[in-house]
Amino acid sequence: MLFANSSLRYVLLGFSDFPQLRIYLFLVFCTMYFLTLLGNLIILSCIVYDKRLHSPMYYFLSNLSLVDMCFTSTTLPTLLSSLISNMRSIDFLACFVQMFCFISFGNLENNLLAVMAYDRYVAICSPLQYTRVMRNSLCIALVFISWVGACAHALLHTLMVVTLDFPAVSLVNHFFCEISQVLSVSSSDTTINYILIFTEGAASVGTPFICIIVSYIKILLALLSLHSRDGRRKTFSTCSSHLTTVCLFYGTIVSVYFRPSSSSSGVGERAATIGYTLLTPMLNPFIYGLRNKAMKNAMDKMMK
Template identity: 45%
Template sequence: METENHTRVTSFILSGMSDIPEYQITLFLVFLTLYLLNMLGNIVMMALIVTDPKLKTPMYFFLCNLSFVDVCFTSVTVPKLLASFLSKSKIISYAGCMAQMYFFLAIGINECFLLSAMAYDRYVAICNPLHYALEMSRKLCSLIVTGCWTISHLHSMLHTLLMCRVSFCKSNIIDHFFCDLQPLLKLACSDVSTNELVMFIEGAMVGMSTLLCILISYICIFSTILGIKSAEGRCKAFSTCSSHLIVVILFFGSAFFTYYRTSSSYNQKRNRLVTVIYTVVTPMLNPFIYSLRNNDVKGALRQAIDRIIRPVQKM
């Protein structure tokens, strides 16, 4: 029987990127560039949607919220990672680790719900366009976003409370660049079967429900698009949801690959690149994917640039 007189862990060491010390400065510059592009792209997207009257539709309301979530999502992990590249200390306190995990899970699951809501929005716009303004009212959209935040925080709180019950006394070295469920469970010296059971059952319910909503929406969307007689009409209808579909594939594909395995089959080296994709790369790409494939956003961006350049030219 395992004894309980172990020294309890009060802090953790994030060693996820320290196994390649010769590339620390290079990695710092790479992640700093990705982070700044993320901030720039998403903040510009939010500013355009808030200030341009042509972008006051439900689709852009959800997109504005998605950009805000992406800013928060990356800001939970990347600043600490950047600091660790420039410092010999990779330490994060126990409370800081739990807080990082809580906000990472809450914001990540919120993105799942937002992507699901955006799929439903595209379904109504394409399959039932005459009732779009009535069905996707401002009040309903606000309630959907509020529900996304509420459910995601409840989801995260459940996992965080369960993690707080776990004893960490084997080691305090986390083989990851931030505090996440799987790496923490690998360090546990108490029974984590409840954590894993909840993670798979409750996590699958949330993940699969949002993914199912997206799949059903797109099945209806594609069937409607195929029924359009003109090729130009089909291309125009598909272009309104192609950007969202690309984002869904990138985010859900990498997230499901990372989380839907037991801790015994968890391989951090294999997962590190995948984790970087959905925590750093995808949030950075989202505003560019939407802006490059959306004439309304490109038009709003050109107008914003003109408003900035004209006073400068007159000086």
């Protein structure tokens, strides 16, 4: 089936609704992409360079920075290329490689946010046993399971789409091969695909989110049990950066996938998709770097 469809092409409409804004959009997105790569590379370099940051929290953060760079690089080059030239088509194999990578890294970021929430829960609710619980073997296992689970989830959905039939040239109303938009141009019955998205897909996204909610409920209860105002402030500051990232990531996802069906394929969806594919990865280094004293000290030390 893969070789039979190798001659198919998909035309990504992207932001072609605004031809007069193409150069401005290119400059804006190119700048944001550069800041995303630079910011996350600095965070990653600081964690590797400074041995004081070789702890579970920063180990997870380094993985998040790596995933952010990969996640953004999955879609932004295609978008930038379509804005600067008229080449908006993508072949069958490239489309589904992009789909697999996008689903993998998006789901992996979701998993890592849940792992980081668990790390904050242990640090706040069981500080005396933190070192014993969050040992190196457990941290490596949690990240490994996150990667394997995300890749298996992406492979399942991508293979289910590959088996469908498509016209020789398909118009995809997005700036990358987003799975729901690709399904909408298929000439096959996609009922099973959508059932899979609403069941397994919802579970793979919802389970980490529920873990984050449960972790923060327990953290909140621990905060309420503290009688010292300074203690509450210090405890809250240890998870404020992660909580900000969670709100940004899930807030933009909700704005894309929980919209009325009548407006789900318009410019609003594409603009909102920029939120979690580019805006959140770009802001993460600022959130964790500027609000974290240890990270700022590591940056100063590395720059000097």
